[in-house]
Amino acid sequence: MKEKLMFQNAPHVRQSESVVTMMTDVIVALLPIYLMAFFYHGARSLVLGLCGALCCSVLSVLGALLLREKPVPDLTPIITGLIIPLLLPADIPYYVVISACAVAIFVVKIPFGGTGSNLFNPAAVGFASVAICWPELVFRYPATMQAIEIFGESTAKIAQSPAYSLSLGAVPDYNVLDMLLGSAPGPMGATNILVVAACGIFLIVKKAINWITPVSFIVPYALLCLLFPRIGGSPFEALCYELFSGTVVFGAFFMLTEPVTSPKRDFGKLMAGISSAIVVFLFRYFGGFEMGFASALIVMNVFSPIYDAICESVLHVSRHKESFVASIKEETKLRKNKKEEEKPVIRVIEKAKEPEELPEIKTEEISEEEILPEKEPEEIDLSENSEEKEEEALQL
Amino acid sequence: MKSELKESLGYIFFKNPVLVLGLIIGHLAAGDTNLQNAAALSITFFFVTVPVMLFASTIGKKIPAGFNLVCYALFSAAMLVPAYSLSGSISATIFDSSGIYPALLAVSTVPIIYSSKIAEKQTPIKAIFSGLCITAGFIITAVILGAAREFLGSGSLWGFKLADAIYPAAKLPFWGFILLGFMAAIVNWIKEIFKKSEKGEEEGA
Numbered sequence: 001m002k003e004k005l006m007f008q009n010a011p012h013v014r015q016s017e018s019v020v021t022m023m024t025d026v027i028v029a030l031l032p033i034y035l036m037a038f039f040y041h042g043a044r045s046l047v048l049g050l051c052g053a054l055c056c057s058v059l060s061v062l063g064a065l066l067l068r069e070k071p072v073p074d075l076t077p078i079i080t081g082l083i084i085p086l087l088l089p090a091d092i093p094y095y096v097v098i099s100a101c102a103v104a105i106f107v108v109k110i111p112f113g114g115t116g117s118n119l120f121n122p123a124a125v126g127f128a129s130v131a132i133c134w135p136e137l138v139f140r141y142p143a144t145m146q147a148i149e150i151f152g153e154s155t156a157k158i159a160q161s162p163a164y165s166l167s168l169g170a171v172p173d174y175n176v177l178d179m180l181l182g183s184a185p186g187p188m189g190a191t192n193i194l195v196v197a198a199c200g201i202f203l204i205v206k207k208a209i210n211w212i213t214p215v216s217f218i219v220p221y222a223l224l225c226l227l228f229p230r231i232g233g234s235p236f237e238a239l240c241y242e243l244f245s246g247t248v249v250f251g252a253f254f255m256l257t258e259p260v261t262s263p264k265r266d267f268g269k270l271m272a273g274i275s276s277a278i279v280v281f282l283f284r285y286f287g288g289f290e291m292g293f294a295s296a297l298i299v300m301n302v303f304s305p306i307y308d309a310i311c312e313s314v315l316h317v318s319r320h321k322e323s324f325v326a327s328i329k330e331e332t333k334l335r336k337n338k339k340e341e342e343k344p345v346i347r348v349i350e351k352a353k354e355p356e357e358l359p360e361i362k363t364e365e366i367s368e369e370e371i372l373p374e375k376e377p378e379e380i381d382l383s384e385n386s387e388e389k390e391e392e393a394l395q396l
Numbered sequence: 397m398k399s400e401l402k403e404s405l406g407y408i409f410f411k412n413p414v415l416v417l418g419l420i421i422g423h424l425a426a427g428d429t430n431l432q433n434a435a436a437l438s439i440t441f442f443f444v445t446v447p448v449m450l451f452a453s454t455i456g457k458k459i460p461a462g463f464n465l466v467c468y469a470l471f472s473a474a475m476l477v478p479a480y481s482l483s484g485s486i487s488a489t490i491f492d493s494s495g496i497y498p499a500l501l502a503v504s505t506v507p508i509i510y511s512s513k514i515a516e517k518q519t520p521i522k523a524i525f526s527g528l529c530i531t532a533g534f535i536i537t538a539v540i541l542g543a544a545r546e547f548l549g550s551g552s553l554w555g556f557k558l559a560d561a562i563y564p565a566a567k568l569p570f571w572g573f574i575l576l577g578f579m580a581a582i583v584n585w586i587k588e589i590f591k592k593s594e595k596g597e598e599e600g601a
Contacts, residue, residue, distance in 0.1 A: 099563065107574055111581075133565040 023075035041090035042147030056081030063110035086189025091154030100126035141185035190250035200253030209257035216273025268307035425572030427497030434542030440498035446527035452511035453523035472507035
């Protein structure tokens with residue numbers, strides 16, 4: 001069995017591409033977002049990215065050494081380390097990034113068995129942990145188009161993010177075009193919606209991610225935002241503000257599609273996308289934090305194995321459809337036969353109950369000659385074999 | 397006698413009620429956020445374990461089966477009164493500031509399971525010794541966890557400020573669970589080392 005099948009952890013890639021090429025595509029897709037962050041906030045954003053990637057890589061090697069395993073060259077810690085700073089403001093202190101990376105690797109990844117075995121999205125948990133620890137740093141965004149000092153405390157001007165305005169029920173001060181181009185304040189990687197969407201499409205084209213997950217998330221989320229807008233004005237404007245604020249688009253392409261924590265089958269991905277959209281909407285609508293995506297994603301990660309199990313059971317039935325249908329037919333036949341066997345008995349009883357339908361008995365007079373003479377019973381001699389028969393009976 | 401003594405001492409580390417047996421994890425994760433809370437929980441644990449185990453070893457056998465568990469729970473609940481007064485003598489507020497968790501210890505699995513499964517089969521002296529060892533195991537866990545969370549969460553120990561807060565989320569219940577998980581992993585790791593060394597000694601012999 002083991003000779004025929006390959007046993008390995010997720011992600012399971014069936015194309016000619018390997019896990020390494022897939023992860024390289026993701027890193028390549030993250031680079032333009034870093035370039036945009038560099039354009040809006042200066043070199044600190046790049047240093048933060050480097051810090052995150054380096055920190056996650058070193059910690060994963062340390063974790064492997066602690067588990068007495070050989071450190072495997074793996075690009076997933078680099079991706080985690082690159083995603084975490086993109087969810088944070090550009091002026092975030094370095095210790096916050098390091099702390100988020102440490103939680104992502106030492107709490108989420110290593111204890112569960114390393115790459116491919118983690119239950120939750122490491123970047124989401126890392127971000128959520130620092131959001132709880134230092135909310136005053138994580139949700140304080142610098143205004144765009146100003147260079148932030150690489151080291152030391154930031155002196156950048158602080159601005160209110162559109163997501164915060166929406167959480168208060170107010171219309172953001174920025175127009176939709178500003179938000180599309182990334183000039184609105186917010187997490188340094190999540191505000192450049194056009195670039196993020198382009199990078200997401202690149203990943204879909206390269207088949208590094210499946211299109212079902214982001215589409216099944218964004219479409220229901222947009223519908224929910226249209227149905228229940230948080231701000232007044234035109235529904236389309238409200239929808240644009242909801243979609244382009246926070247980490248919704250970035251998360252849909254880069255976090256929700258993480259191959260380890262997302263369902264493996266297309267139908268599971270569809271279910272996960274729709275349910276995530278509902279949960280993210282509820283978190284943003286009723287939650288205390290303006291960034292509800294990471295928290296909602298952690299909650300939804302729990303359901304991924306359940307979606308997989310549902311898909312597997314449905315697929316099992318569909319694969320063995322013929323035998324399944326045949327077995328059902330056999331059962332129905334057996335039931336029919338049983339019924340048929342039972343039916344005549346019921347009819348006879350019913351007929352017996354009705355005396356009128358009973359057939360009439362014809363009687364004819366018979367002469368005495370026609371009656372056969374009764375034979376006299378032959379005399380049996382019991383004396384010959386009686387002893388033998390008795391012996392046989394005793395033996396029995 | 398020696399094996400019984402070894403078994404009782406095992407409750408301190410290798411059969412630790414929290415880290416190995418996984419009892420009352422929730423109480424510690426949610427309630428043990430600083431050293432003062434750890435003290436309140438430890439005092440309460442002592443009173444709901446040792447006297448109840450003594451009670452079980454002396455009178456427990458005479459109580460009809462099925463009714464004894466109720467008696468132990470009631471007796472441990474009554475033990476909250478001395479626990480409260482002793483905590484108050486250390487600091488007036490430590491019992492109250494710990495919330496509902498010390499009181500919940502009285503009706504937790506600890507007095508019921510240890511009394512019915514262990515103390516009922518032991519003599520009173522052995523029951524007291526086992527109870528003390530179980531309490532020692534709990535106190536070690538509670539103190540380490542409380543101190544770590546207080547230092548990480550607010551940079552202080554027993555209310556005295558030592559440094560700035562390193563990781564404020566350490567005070568939250570989910571970090572309590574994570575820290576307890578790490579502590580349990582360390583205990584299991586040490587346990588495995590001991591097992592291996594014992595095996596090596598046996599093979600050498």
